[in-house]
Each structure stands twice: as C-alpha cells, then as structure tokens.
Amino acid sequence: MSLSEVIVPHLPFLRRYARALTGTQESGDTYVAAVLESLIANPALISTSKNHPKVTLYHILSKLWGSLKVNLGADTGANTWESRAHAKLAVIPGLPRQVFLLKTLEGFNDGDIARILSKNEADIADAFDEATAQISQMMSGSVMIIEDEPLIALDLEDIVSSLGHSCTGVARTHSEAVKLAAKKKPDLVLSDIQLADGSSGIDAVSDILKSYEVPVIFITAFPERLLTGEKPEPTFLITKPFSPDMVKAMIAQALFFNSGPSA
Incomplete structure (x- = not known):
C-alpha cells in the first residue's frame, strides 16, 4: 500500500x-x-x-x-x-x-x-x-440539544444531567433550534447534522452563531464529510455510534475551552 x-x-x-x-x-x-x-x-x-x-x-x-x-x-x-x-x-x-x-x-x-x-x-x-x-471541577453549564431522534435526544439529556449540567431543551428542526437558542442562550450546543424536516444542523448552528458566540459539538455518522481540511470545520465532533464517555469528554473539552481562566 x-x-x-x-x-x-x-x-x-x-x-x-x-x-x-x-x-x-x-x-x-x-x-x-x-x-x-x-x-x-x-x-x-x-x-x-x-x-x-x-x-x-x-x-x-x-x-x-x-x-x-x-x-x-x-x-x-x-x-x-x-x-x-x-x-x-x-x-x-x-x-x-x-x-x-x-x-x-x-x-x-x-x-x-x-x-x-x-x-x-x-x-x-x-x-x-x-x-x-x-x-x-469545572463550573456547570447549560446545554441545548439539536436532535430529531427521540431516543438519542434522551440519551444525550441523561449524559448532560449526569455531568451536572442543565439541558435548556431539545430542538428537532432548524427553526426550533434558532428560536430555542435565542430564548435560552445556552453555554453549549450539541447538534446532529441531519434534522427531521430535512434541514441541516450545520445551517441551524450557523444562524445561531450570528447572534452570539457559543461552543458547538456536532454529531455525525460521517466525520470524513466534515473533516477534510478544506474549509472552516467543527473543532468538536462526535461520531455515531457514540459512547457516553465520548460525549462526556467532548462536553468537558468544549466547556473547558469556552470558560474563562480560573480565579
């Protein structure tokens, strides 16, 4: 080879x-x-x-x-x-x-x-x-989930709660995600790529980021489509199927990098 x-x-x-x-x-x-x-x-x-x-x-x-x-x-x-x-x-x-x-x-x-x-x-x-x-020892934060599969959304909510974070809600479509983010202003967004109405989680996140800065973790079964090195891409990425430890690691890292220096 x-x-x-x-x-x-x-x-x-x-x-x-x-x-x-x-x-x-x-x-x-x-x-x-x-x-x-x-x-x-x-x-x-x-x-x-x-x-x-x-x-x-x-x-x-x-x-x-x-x-x-x-x-x-x-x-x-x-x-x-x-x-x-x-x-x-x-x-x-x-x-x-x-x-x-x-x-x-x-x-x-x-x-x-x-x-x-x-x-x-x-x-x-x-x-x-x-x-x-x-x-x-990190400070807890609020997490918004963009996911159209109910069982996956429940799993993610359980993981978020087990880490001591609060879940601001679950959005299933582009429009729901933008409205929920504007209302709740989460500290972190967990987003699937493909949503229920055929819209893109990437597009939803792009619209959210126009309003305020927030770390985002994308979830996808096809990481090679996002990690090509040819355009702006997600720093934090979870691949399906995922383990709870993988999600915990990414949430900790994302909130770690987004938080201010320790006093």
Missing part, C-alpha cells in the same frame, strides 16, 4: 483529536500538517513500525505537541474564545489532557496510549485520574 492509502483513513480522526487537544481548528490542523510533513520526510516512520499505523500517527503528533508551541501562541484578543482557551491550557497539564482524550474520545486502550505517549501504563492510569478530577 502507498503512504497515502495507509494514513488517509485515519486523518479525519487525527484532526478531531488535534483540534480537541488545542481548542481550535487552526492550531489542531497545524499539528496534523506537521505530522504529514514528518512522514513525507521519512515515510519509514509508518512502513517500518511494528504498531498499527493509527498508533504511529498519534505518536508522531504527541511528539510534536511536546516540541511545538502552536497551541500556546500569542493571544488574538482579550475576549476571544481562542484567547480564553490559551489561558486555560496553562492550567491543565498536557499529559492528563492527552490521556483523557485518547481514552474517552479516540477509544485507545491503556497499552496503545502508553505507546503513543512513550509512557508506562501506570503513568497513563495516574494521568487519567488527574484529568478526570480536574475536569470534574
């Missing part, structure tokens, strides 16, 4: 991870671009690896995360979402955040995470416990 055939299937998920880790599409995609540059310079990093190529890709990104400071760049403005993310990144250690995402979002086991991060499994377990404890 060619290098592109080996790595292309994993790129949407590597972008998702990098964006969740850094908090922005721009920073996350910069790290992924650096991974690809490393592979072009040395294709043997993949072809001679004894690990699964996906593990190798995440390992390369991890090494770059530890050496490049894209995520800690200059502030872009005192009140911007990205600026607040940079301030919060200095509070949560990098290793626990990486472990938390790799386990709950990307679904790696402790052994693979240890290989990705060049740590032993005991270190991974300790880092996960630290991340869970710190993220649980």
Whole structure:
C-alpha cells in the first residue's frame, strides 16, 4: 500500500483529536500538517513500525505537541474564545489532557496510549485520574440539544444531567433550534447534522452563531464529510455510534475551552 492509502483513513480522526487537544481548528490542523510533513520526510516512520499505523500517527503528533508551541501562541484578543482557551491550557497539564482524550474520545486502550505517549501504563492510569478530577471541577453549564431522534435526544439529556449540567431543551428542526437558542442562550450546543424536516444542523448552528458566540459539538455518522481540511470545520465532533464517555469528554473539552481562566 502507498503512504497515502495507509494514513488517509485515519486523518479525519487525527484532526478531531488535534483540534480537541488545542481548542481550535487552526492550531489542531497545524499539528496534523506537521505530522504529514514528518512522514513525507521519512515515510519509514509508518512502513517500518511494528504498531498499527493509527498508533504511529498519534505518536508522531504527541511528539510534536511536546516540541511545538502552536497551541500556546500569542493571544488574538482579550475576549476571544481562542484567547480564553490559551489561558486555560496553562492550567491543565498536557499529559492528563492527552490521556483523557485518547481514552474517552479516540477509544485507545491503556497499552496503545502508553505507546503513543512513550509512557508506562501506570503513568497513563495516574494521568487519567488527574484529568478526570480536574475536569470534574469545572463550573456547570447549560446545554441545548439539536436532535430529531427521540431516543438519542434522551440519551444525550441523561449524559448532560449526569455531568451536572442543565439541558435548556431539545430542538428537532432548524427553526426550533434558532428560536430555542435565542430564548435560552445556552453555554453549549450539541447538534446532529441531519434534522427531521430535512434541514441541516450545520445551517441551524450557523444562524445561531450570528447572534452570539457559543461552543458547538456536532454529531455525525460521517466525520470524513466534515473533516477534510478544506474549509472552516467543527473543532468538536462526535461520531455515531457514540459512547457516553465520548460525549462526556467532548462536553468537558468544549466547556473547558469556552470558560474563562480560573480565579
């Protein structure tokens, strides 16, 4: 198989991870671009690896995360979402955040995470416990759900409540979503892509964002359609079928990056 055939299937998920880790599409995609540059310079990093190529890709990104400071760049403005993310990144250690995402979002086991991060499994377990404890200390927020499937909506409501957050309501269509957001002003939006009336969750979110800034987590069975690297794309993305841990991880990350610095 060619290098592109080996790595292309994993790129949407590597972008998702990098964006969740850094908090922005721009920073996350910069790290992924650096991974690809490393592979072009040395294709043997993949072809001679004894690990699964996906593990190798995440390992390369991890090494770059530890050496490049894209995520800690200059502030872009005192009140911007990205600026607040940079301030919060200095509070949560990098290793626990990486472990938390790799386990709950990307679904790696402790052994693979240890290989990705060049740590032993005991270190991974300790880092996960630290991340869970710190993220649980976040302030609770209000979450609006845009989802046309009643059972999925109920599952999402239960997950939101279990984390100590409140649900402002569930919208099934574009118009319902825009009206509910205008009325309730949620701290976070969880949105499916395809809605009951044939409208797009992306379009609904786009209209909501015209009124005020709010983090958004998109839910889709086809992440490759959104994570192409060719246009503005979601920083936070959940793939169907999803696990409760995956949703919890993304909600914690989204609210973490949107909240102000700790006092």
